[in-house]
Amino acid sequence: MCFEFQDLVFSLVILVLVLGTPISGAFAKSENNVKSAVFLSPKIELGSGSVANKFYYDTDFPRGHIALKSFNAEVVDEAGNPVPLHETYLHHWVVARYHQHKHVIHKGFGDNSDYVVRNNGICQGNVLGQYFGLGSETRGTATHIPDPFGIEIGNPEEIPYGYEEKWLLNVHAIDTRGVEDRMGCTECKCDLYNVTKNERGEPLSPDYIGGLHCCHDLDQCRLREGVLSIKRSIYLKYTVKWFDWDNFVVPVKIYILDVTDTLQISDNSKGINSNHACKIEYEVKSCSTSHKDGNGCLHVKRTSLPLRTGGYVVYGVAHQHSGGIGSTLYGQDGRVICSSIPSYGNGTEAGNEADYIVGMSTCYPQPGSVKIIDGETLTLESNYSSNRGHTGVMGLFYLLVAEQLPHQYIRHSFLSSFTLDMKNIFY
Numbered sequence: 001m002c003f004e005f006q007d008l009v010f011s012l013v014i015l016v017l018v019l020g021t022p023i024s025g026a027f028a029k030s031e032n033n034v035k036s037a038v039f040l041s042p043k044i045e046l047g048s049g050s051v052a053n054k055f056y057y058d059t060d061f062p063r064g065h066i067a068l069k070s071f072n073a074e075v076v077d078e079a080g081n082p083v084p085l086h087e088t089y090l091h092h093w094v095v096a097r098y099h100q101h102k103h104v105i106h107k108g109f110g111d112n113s114d115y116v117v118r119n120n121g122i123c124q125g126n127v128l129g130q131y132f133g134l135g136s137e138t139r140g141t142a143t144h145i146p147d148p149f150g151i152e153i154g155n156p157e158e159i160p161y162g163y164e165e166k167w168l169l170n171v172h173a174i175d176t177r178g179v180e181d182r183m184g185c186t187e188c189k190c191d192l193y194n195v196t197k198n199e200r201g202e203p204l205s206p207d208y209i210g211g212l213h214c215c216h217d218l219d220q221c222r223l224r225e226g227v228l229s230i231k232r233s234i235y236l237k238y239t240v241k242w243f244d245w246d247n248f249v250v251p252v253k254i255y256i257l258d259v260t261d262t263l264q265i266s267d268n269s270k271g272i273n274s275n276h277a278c279k280i281e282y283e284v285k286s287c288s289t290s291h292k293d294g295n296g297c298l299h300v301k302r303t304s305l306p307l308r309t310g311g312y313v314v315y316g317v318a319h320q321h322s323g324g325i326g327s328t329l330y331g332q333d334g335r336v337i338c339s340s341i342p343s344y345g346n347g348t349e350a351g352n353e354a355d356y357i358v359g360m361s362t363c364y365p366q367p368g369s370v371k372i373i374d375g376e377t378l379t380l381e382s383n384y385s386s387n388r389g390h391t392g393v394m395g396l397f398y399l400l401v402a403e404q405l406p407h408q409y410i411r412h413s414f415l416s417s418f419t420l421d422m423k424n425i426f427y
């Protein structure tokens with residue numbers, strides 16, 4: 001714990017260096033009522049080819065009853081410079097909300113009374129319950145939520161007496177300097193990591209050849225012959241924008257759909273019960289074993305899932321891994337709700353790394369124009385190229401849905417200073 005505390009102090013020092021202003025001042029830059037803050041995760045040490053899968057409880061985050069407007073992140077080195085994906089592959093980062101009993105001294109969970117405040121669904125348990133999360137595409141993916149919408153957090157009425165709202169940051173990064181097979185390491189191929197057991201020490205099934213079970217924290221991917229491991233330190237730098245909650249903000253719900261979700265619907269005395277089974281990852285087999293470089297092979301995976309409560313789509317984005325060529329969410333009648341297409345880099349600099357997904361296109365429908373009906377069954381489709389095989393790929397869809405619209409203002413154009421305008425009108 002002492003060690004963690006030192007890390008935290010150090011990360012604050014870095015934050016001050018990066019921003020060049022005192023910490024208290026750095027905290028609230030305000031523009032049109034929108035506040036913005038830049039935070040650094042604790043320091044993450046990586047040797048060549050090693051894996052970090054860190055969970056930081058009580059991570060720095062804006063406090064109070066606020067509306068979140070965006071969350072952007074990237075990996076930086078000790079000097080604050082962006083680290084390209086071919087050096088440190090950012091498998092994912094995830095930010096989750098939880099409530100912790102006030103008198104708990106330890107940093108993590110442990111007290112049974114602490115619990116995750118998950119998003120609105122729809123996987124089982126706390127699976128994919130995060131508020132935000134992206135991977136290699138994080139530098140090139142828009143995350144802002146258009147006015148007058150926002151994600152409501154910190155509402156004192158929702159925090160049980162004696163509890164505090166806190167945030168968990170999970171960072172999964174893979175160092176691929178000096179490795180034998182860069183893509184193989186990023187796809188967590190078990191043979192490259194020499195892993196045969198899962199986190200609990202149980203043997204992995206022989207047909208499990210790659211995925212998150214083979215790249216745990218501190219695992220080592222195979223280096224090229226003669227390469228010496230070099231340690232380096234990285235941080236996840238994240239920028240959060242928000243404004244103070246007021247009644248003009250229209251709240252959005254967060255849904256994350258997973259193409260591996262196999263839903264079983266059962267009818268019992270209490271009504272319809274649905275058992276989601278999101279597996280998060282899947283495998284894309286090469287379309288041809290004889291022609292390794294077959295061209296134009298397509299792997300399509302689909303699942304159909306009902307959304308109990310619908311609403312108006314405000315934002316949509318898919319998450320895919322290298323090899324992904326796009327993902328579409330369809331309504332029950334076959335209409336396209338949102339299509340999200342990856343863009344690949346074609347250079348070496350951070351944000352444009354060749355062969356990596358460096359951004360995902362997003363959907364910002366005109367508010368009110370894309371509606372999901374209560375109980376509507378959506379179909380999620382995730383396409384990958386299967387010219388070569390891929391392990392541990394994902395097909396997630398992140399959706400922000402508003403249950404109401406800001407009626408009076410729907411026909412006006414939404415300015416970025418919406419709340420300011422509202423105040424001018426009413427005061």
Ligand SMILES: *[C@@H]1O[C@H](CO)[C@@H](O)[C@H](O)[C@H]1NC(C)=O
Pocket residue numbers: 194
């Ligand atoms: C892989 O694991 C086996 C058994 O766990 C061990 O004997 C072997 O030395 C390991 N190989 C490498 C390259 O680490």
Ligand SMILES: *[C@@H]1O[C@H](CO)[C@@H](O)[C@H](O)[C@H]1NC(C)=O
Pocket residue numbers: 298300325326327328339340381382383
């Ligand atoms: C995915 O593949 C299907 C079947 O070929 C195609 O109809 C759809 O347009 C593709 N979607 C994307 C986003 O590539």
Ligand SMILES: *[C@@H]1O[C@H](CO)[C@@H](O)[C@H](O)[C@H]1NC(C)=O
Pocket residue numbers: 346347
């Ligand atoms: C990368 O792609 C951009 C846009 O498509 C293009 O202008 C540029 O020349 C390409 N760069 C390289 C190194 O291929």
